Amino acid sequence: MASRLIKELESEIGHELVQAVLTAEQSTEQACLEQRERVEAIREKLIGHPKAAELDSVIDTLVERSIWIVGGDGWAYDIGSGGLDHALGSSRNINVLVMDTEVYSNTGGQASKATPLAATAKFAAGGKPTFRKELGLQAISYGNVYVAQICLNANPQQALQALREAEAYDGPSLILSYSPCIAHGFDMTQARQQAKKAVYSGHWPLYRYNPMLKEQGENPFTLDSLRPTISKAEFMQQESRFNQLFKTNPEHAVELFDRAQAVALKKWSVFEEMAETDAAWFEPELSSVVPAKNN
Ligand SMILES: Cc1ncc(C[n+]2csc(CCOP(=O)(O)OP(=O)(O)O)c2C)c(N)n1
Structure with a gap:
């Protein structure tokens, strides 16, 4: 018109x-x-x-419009999950920012599928027995979705770079932003230090998956944080969502903390492998995935 x-x-x-x-x-x-x-x-x-x-x-x-959809983890991982998946699978130029508190905060602290193993929350009073959903990996599996995991408190430059790349990418983008919250049960004046511990312990790896890099024959996955330098317990012990289980069921708390540590290292090695793998792994030649015909 x-x-x-x-x-x-x-x-x-x-x-x-x-x-x-x-x-x-x-x-x-x-x-x-x-x-x-x-x-x-x-x-x-x-x-x-x-x-x-x-x-x-x-x-x-x-004039090109910039569209940002902003929501919490309860919305992105649970109650709005179907809609979000549909939007990400649409190939439209939209940007999604998830303020991930790893719990439904607004409605009083219920566990969401972003709630990590071992955290206590409503519906997970005995410590969450299952892992959090890796929404970033799900979105990466589409291949054409820009995906980043950021933490403004731990690495503002990486966060800004991810926001800019998402904005510039002509397709769907998903940014998962680690968001310290009163529901985590610690003094919020310590939010910056505590968020850094989430990253340094491998609880919240920072990464960017930029589909544009595939076009230049480069690996699209960049791991922006270092291999864990502190234990997961060092991060978890500071927050009552994790440490209150030691009062009610110490044996189970130890067991869950150990598993949480093992899982963090395992996930880290998966991300590390993705970052170091050959670019072709993300964009295989058709001939290598279509089985040869029997003669
Ligand atoms: C479909 C639907 N189910 C339930 C609700 C009720 N509800 C309102 S806010 C909320 C919690 C959302 O949590 P999250 O997205 O993590 O945001 P936060 O509270 O952490 O900011 C829920 C369940 C809703 N608004 N819509």
Whole structure:
């Protein structure tokens, strides 16, 4: 609609500006800014024109829009899981930011599928006996979804880079952001230090999976945090969601803590392997996955 009107009004707007506004490539912030300026220039040229109001109501559709869907882990991992999966599988240019507190916070601390093994929460009073869902790996399995796990408190540069790459990627993006929360049961003035421990212990590895890199023959998966330098217990002991089990059932607490440690290391080695593997592993040649015909 906007394009048709602009072409009709070419003699008033000018050929060059019409061409520029209709063919603008808008993959960066700067390019979008320049497109907005073109739109404003057209508005000014048409002041007083009888078709100005009509064009005014639609011309903003020529500026690339940035769409961000923001939600919690309860929404992303559980109650909105089907819808989120549908959106990520759509190949549309949308961005999803999950503020992952690993628990339903708003409704009073119920366990979600993001709640980690051993954490206590409503519906998991005896310590969650199952692992948290790796939503990032699920999304990576689509191949064309930009995925990042970030922690603003532990590594703001990596977080910013991921947000920028997600915004620039012309397809679905999912960012999982570690979000310290009062439901974790520790003094919130320590949130920064505690979030760093989540990363340093391997509880929350930082990574980015950028499908664009595959086009350049590069491995799309980058691990941005270092191999765990502290134990999982060192992180978990500071938070009552984990340590209260020691009061009610110490033997079980020890058992769950040990498993949590083993799982963290196992997951780390999976991420490490993905980061070090050959780029072709993510984009295999068809001939290597289609079985040869029997002669
Ligand atoms: C389909 C549906 N089921 C249940 C609810 C009730 N509800 C409102 S907020 C909430 C918890 C959401 O948790 P999360 O997404 O982790 O956000 P947080 O509270 O941590 O910010 C629930 C279950 C709802 N709004 N919609």
